[in-house]
Amino acid sequence: MAIEVLMPALSPTMEKGNLTKWVKKEGDTVKSGDVLAEIETDKATMEVEAVDEGILGKILVPEGAQDVAVNTPIATILAEGEDASAAPAPAAKAAESAPSPAAAAAPVTPAPSAVAAPPQVTVQPDPEVPAGTEFVTQTVREALRDAMAEEMRRDGDVFVMGEEVAEYQGAYKITQGLLQEFGARRVIDTPITEHGFAGVGVGAAMAGLKPIVEFMTFNFAMQAIDQIINSAAKTLYMSGGQVHCSIVFRGPNGAAARVAAQHSQDYTAWYSNVPGLKVIAPYSAADAKGLLKAAIRDPNPIIFLENEILYGHSFEVPKLDDYVLPIGKARIARSGKDVTIVSFSIGMTYALKAAEELAKQGIDAEVIDLRTIRPMDVDAIVASVKKTGRCVTVEEGWPQSGIGAEIAAQLMDKAFDFLDAPVLRVTGKDVPMPYAANLEKLALPSVAEVIEAVKAVTYK
Amino acid sequence: MAAKKTSPRTAVPSGPVPFTKDQDLEAYREMLLIRRFEEKAGQMYGMGLIGGFCHLYIGQEAVVVGMQMAMKPGDQVITGYRDHGHMLSTGMDARGVMAELTGRRGGLSKGKGGSMHMFSIEKQFFGGHGIVGAQVSLGTGLAFADRYRENGNVSVTYFGDGAANQGQVYESFNMAELWKLPVVYVIENNKYAMGTAVSRASAQQDFSKRGTSFNIPGEQVDGMDVQAVKAAGERALAFAREGNGPYILEMQTYRYRGHSMSDPAKYRSKEEVQKMRTEHDPIEQVRTRLLDGHKVTEDDLKKIDADVREIVNAAADFASSDPEPDVAELYTDILR
Numbered sequence: 001m002a003i004e005v006l007m008p009a010l011s012p013t014m015e016k017g018n019l020t021k022w023v024k025k026e027g028d029t030v031k032s033g034d035v036l037a038e039i040e041t042d043k044a045t046m047e048v049e050a051v052d053e054g055i056l057g058k059i060l061v062p063e064g065a066q067d068v069a070v071n072t073p074i075a076t077i078l079a080e081g082e083d084a085s086a087a088p089a090p091a092a093k094a095a096e097s098a099p100s101p102a103a104a105a106a107p108v109t110p111a112p113s114a115v116a117a118p119p120q121v122t123v124q125p126d127p128e129v130p131a132g133t134e135f136v137t138q139t140v141r142e143a144l145r146d147a148m149a150e151e152m153r154r155d156g157d158v159f160v161m162g163e164e165v166a167e168y169q170g171a172y173k174i175t176q177g178l179l180q181e182f183g184a185r186r187v188i189d190t191p192i193t194e195h196g197f198a199g200v201g202v203g204a205a206m207a208g209l210k211p212i213v214e215f216m217t218f219n220f221a222m223q224a225i226d227q228i229i230n231s232a233a234k235t236l237y238m239s240g241g242q243v244h245c246s247i248v249f250r251g252p253n254g255a256a257a258r259v260a261a262q263h264s265q266d267y268t269a270w271y272s273n274v275p276g277l278k279v280i281a282p283y284s285a286a287d288a289k290g291l292l293k294a295a296i297r298d299p300n301p302i303i304f305l306e307n308e309i310l311y312g313h314s315f316e317v318p319k320l321d322d323y324v325l326p327i328g329k330a331r332i333a334r335s336g337k338d339v340t341i342v343s344f345s346i347g348m349t350y351a352l353k354a355a356e357e358l359a360k361q362g363i364d365a366e367v368i369d370l371r372t373i374r375p376m377d378v379d380a381i382v383a384s385v386k387k388t389g390r391c392v393t394v395e396e397g398w399p400q401s402g403i404g405a406e407i408a409a410q411l412m413d414k415a416f417d418f419l420d421a422p423v424l425r426v427t428g429k430d431v432p433m434p435y436a437a438n439l440e441k442l443a444l445p446s447v448a449e450v451i452e453a454v455k456a457v458t459y460k
Numbered sequence: 461m462a463a464k465k466t467s468p469r470t471a472v473p474s475g476p477v478p479f480t481k482d483q484d485l486e487a488y489r490e491m492l493l494i495r496r497f498e499e500k501a502g503q504m505y506g507m508g509l510i511g512g513f514c515h516l517y518i519g520q521e522a523v524v525v526g527m528q529m530a531m532k533p534g535d536q537v538i539t540g541y542r543d544h545g546h547m548l549s550t551g552m553d554a555r556g557v558m559a560e561l562t563g564r565r566g567g568l569s570k571g572k573g574g575s576m577h578m579f580s581i582e583k584q585f586f587g588g589h590g591i592v593g594a595q596v597s598l599g600t601g602l603a604f605a606d607r608y609r610e611n612g613n614v615s616v617t618y619f620g621d622g623a624a625n626q627g628q629v630y631e632s633f634n635m636a637e638l639w640k641l642p643v644v645y646v647i648e649n650n651k652y653a654m655g656t657a658v659s660r661a662s663a664q665q666d667f668s669k670r671g672t673s674f675n676i677p678g679e680q681v682d683g684m685d686v687q688a689v690k691a692a693g694e695r696a697l698a699f700a701r702e703g704n705g706p707y708i709l710e711m712q713t714y715r716y717r718g719h720s721m722s723d724p725a726k727y728r729s730k731e732e733v734q735k736m737r738t739e740h741d742p743i744e745q746v747r748t749r750l751l752d753g754h755k756v757t758e759d760d761l762k763k764i765d766a767d768v769r770e771i772v773n774a775a776a777d778f779a780s781s782d783p784e785p786d787v788a789e790l791y792t793d794i795l796r
Binding site: 006011043044045046048049116119191193195202203204205209226230235237238244275278 | 499500502503505506507508511512513536538567568569570571572573577578579580581586587588589590591594596597598599600601602603604605606608627628631632634635638716721722724726737787788790791792793794795796
């Protein structure tokens with residue numbers, strides 16, 4: 001049966017082309033790979049190669065033809081012994097259902113469907129701490145180390161790698177003692193090679209291990225961000241659910257003190273933009289411990305953003321054998337009725353101090369600690385704003401496309417009728433972090449700015 | 461472990477052991493499957509059934525087929541975006557690969573990955589990566605996991621002459637040698653990184669020496685000769701498996717087609733391509749051995765050709781008729 005040769009598409013966007021030259025003549029023998037003709041697109045001249053073997057039967061589109069639509073039959077190829085008058089059959093069964101490239105390239109607008117909506121996930125509340133549980137005072141630093149040690153005892157597939165994590169005991173002493181307990185096989189000093197060791201960690205995770213990759217600071221993770229996003233975050237989706245990455249990327253994020261622009265960036269909003277990642281940024285030691293343990297057990301790639309200044313802050317941590325907190329649940333740090341202040345990580349220090357000051361002035365602020373940035377507990381924010389009618393967000397990151405911007409958009413969408421004032425953002429200033437002490441102070445948010453914003457939204 | 465190793469570059473590798481008739485038949489069939497599959501993929505791209513980018517492996521078949529013949533079950537494979545041949549050679553279903561190219565629900569990634577992003581835990585194939593060079597760090601991580609588990613497996617990490625100039629390749633080389641990871645780096649030098657000839661992009665054009673400053677041994681291999689590939693693969697895999705660390709194989713190969721379907725390949729002459737096709741074609745070399753040396757008949761080979769065509773045609777039919785993914789798939793597989 002004769003086989004039709006169709007005008008091919010040779011780029012993702014090609015719809016038509018010119019047939020500039022026939023290289024083979026009617027009656028020529030062709031085998032697969034032979035050049036049959038040359039066609040010209042808006043970008044280039046390309047060769048059309050034969051896929052099937054036989055004899056070039058009839059040329060259907062002559063040399064010099066302009067604007068030949070893709071998928072137009074341009075010739076027939078005959079099997080041995082067939083003559084040119086044989087009725088051409090479709091090139092392949094495939095051709096029958098071939099959509100035109102134009103149609104294929106056009107944006108597909110799927111019919112509205114109840115199933116094509118983001119799944120609603122219900123996150124369990126924090127586990128109850130049993131009455132009578134002893135609390136111990138711990139720094140965030142100690143809580144993070146305990147979380148790693150407990151999970152490494154529990155699961156032999158968990159290991160930690162990064163710069164100075166082993167023999168030096170951690171640049172910020174978060175991995176103190178881990179080498180002594182777990183040995184060099186599971187506590188691994190890497191060369192200064194963020195892009196490389198992030199990729200090695202993701203590869204090990206694809207093979208089923210559960211790496212904790214420490215970045216000395218998240219500023220240096222910019223060298224590795226391709227592996228974090230393109231390899232870790234997207235592989236589950238691109239593999240149709242086959243290959244997952246159970247990996248935690250952790251380290252200090254945001255401004256420390258007097259280290260200037262390259263060492264003082266808050267990446268929360270960057271990572272929170274990416275589907276396929278979970279992003280956690282705890283404030284208290286108890287949350288740091290419970291959430292890091294949850295992160296290590298989670299089968300997804302997790303960005304765990306710590307804060308250098310908070311490392312030495314002490315908090316009460318429940319003394320429980322296995323304190324694991326839910327990822328994706330905000331915490332009401334302070335109840336109030338007049339305004340909702342939403343923050344996370346070190347932003348909570350400004351928020352809580354401002355709330356104390358405001359209480360003295362007769363304004364009763366509710367303070368929400370997001371703890372997890374992605375998935376964000378929007379329900380908790382909305383529930384609070386439905387009560388208070390006002391919202392101020394606090395973060396050290398830059399204003400444009402920041403976490404506050406996201407919260408404002410969510411509230412417009414889900415609580416517009418409950419708002420009695422515009423949502424206001426208190427953020428880091430829209431500048432690279434300056435070195436000079438006075439300028440650095442100005443670049444960061446302050447308690448006074450939070451108080452000012454609250455007064456503005458409460459019309460006080 | 462960590463025995464003092466000699467550089468195989470200084471040793472003269474013994475010539476490849478000639479294939480038995482059965483080995484030549486296996487190599488012929490496997491390489492032909494890749495070639496016919498890729499030709500069909502090119503045709504289907506022309507018909508608008510395959511979208512986006514489509515990078516064909518035609519000409520390079522001996523590399524993956526020879527390496528696969530040298531590997532053991534459990535060894536992992538990872539590569540870049542010119543990946544259809546690697547998938548077929550690990551035994552991944554041709555129908556599933558083709559249906560992924562057409563973006564259908566029966567594709568190996570349910571239609572959500574496309575030509576450059578397919579995986580198979582069953583066959584230990586870890587992609588299919590679209591970012592040039594990223595797979596080198598990832599493949600080194602697979603080897604890290606092998607070493608961590610002491611499972612005796614080796615990660616076979618493929619990349620091209622173009623990717624060989626990425627920084628993370630050398631970050632990975634350093635860690636692989638430092639930690640003696642069981643990884644074989646297979647550099648498929650097909651002479652062109654998209655449209656840039658090796659001589660225009662690479663200060664050191666002998667890619668087998670790219671690990672020299674890390675003390676990683678390497679050798680250049682005739683990547684058009686499946687026997688030579690298998691022999692070199694066996695040497696490299698044994699070296700890595702025995703705990704000596706990484707090994708580099710520069711496969712000197714050639715792609716007949718453009719970089720992708722929309723590349724007219726004006727940066728090289730027709731004569732250059734034609735010379736490789738007529739004088740060095742990996743499939744023709746085996747075909748000649750089968751007919752002349754092993755006394756296999758034309759009819760025997762025609763039967764193999766017909767079998768392979770049937771597999772490819774069935775894959776194309778499936779990939780054309782299988783429905784697109786259910787719209788509910790839009791929001792699945794983002795988190796586990």
